[in-house]
Amino acid sequence: MKILQIAFALLVSGAFFTPQVKAQEETxxxxxxxxxxxxxxxxxxxxxxxxxxxxxxxxxxxxxxxxxxxxxxxxxxxxxxxxxxxxxxxxGDNIQLEALYDRNGNLIRANEVAKNVALPTNTMQYIVKNYKGYLVKKDKVKRLIEPNSINAEWEVTIAKGKDSKRLLFGTDGEFKKEK
Known part of the structure; x- marks a missing residue:
């Protein structure tokens, strides 16, 4: 009889505490x-x-x-x-872009990656002044273009003989760090 009471109690408690599974609405x-x-x-x-x-x-x-x-x-x-x-x-030549526009032709945001493009003048001046004898081997710029601003990060690989360095520059061509 005790076993029946326990089984009945479990059955009743299960009815009250049964987890409910709801179908999620997905659009x-x-x-x-x-x-x-x-x-x-x-x-x-x-x-x-x-x-x-x-x-x-x-x-x-x-x-x-x-x-x-x-x-x-x-x-x-x-x-x-x-x-x-x-x-x-x-x-395009050495460039990849992803641009988002609204239906009226307004640019919302664009991401651009360009390789081997003309470096900002102050970037070249910095390299010539601080890395004498090094030559620019390759460069890449990543730009986030928004309607009222452009943020960029330049990555420039320079070399002198077998020694090479990667330099990072900001939007205005200012030196950030060497990698």
């Missing part, structure tokens, strides 16, 4: 690849003006919710939900 948001002929003319004109030497490789149309999640827009922009954004992938 799938679709970022879709589109062809250049589906790109708003404002976006097409804007990217050609801003990046004239870059070739359009791929376009992804983003709904606001995907854009907000992946690019973290500020709440102060107060999107209505029907905005469209276009993520453009561009390339």
């Amino acid at each position: 799938l948001l679709k970022a879709e690849r589109i062809k250049a002929d589906k790109l708003p003319p404002e976006v097409l004109d804007a990217y050609k003006k801003k990046f004239p030497n870059a070739n359009l490789k791929d376009i992804v149309k983003l709904p606001t919710k995907v854009y907000k999640k992946d690019w973290e827009i500020e709440e102060s922009q107060q999107p209505t939900g029907d905005e469209e954004y276009y993520n453009l992938f561009l390339s």
Whole structure:
């Protein structure tokens, strides 16, 4: 009888403490690849003006919710939900770009990586003054381009004989550190 009472108690307590499993609601948001002929003319004109030497490789149309999640827009922009954004992938001679535009052709943000481009004058002056006899072997600049600012980091590899060094410079070509 005692075993039956324990079994009954476990059965009753299980009814009250059974974990509940809820099906989670998921909204799938679709970022879709589109062809250049589906790109708003404002976006097409804007990217050609801003990046004239870059070739359009791929376009992804983003709904606001995907854009907000992946690019973290500020709440102060107060999107209505029907905005469209276009993520453009561009390339050119020694350059790779990813640029985000709204449907009106306004640049939101772009990431650019360029190799073997002209260095800022003060960068070259710093290298000549502080690394006598070294030659620039290669360079790379990473830029974050926003409507009102450009932040850059230059990486320059220099060599003198078998000795090579990597130097990092900031947006204005100012020396940051040696690696």
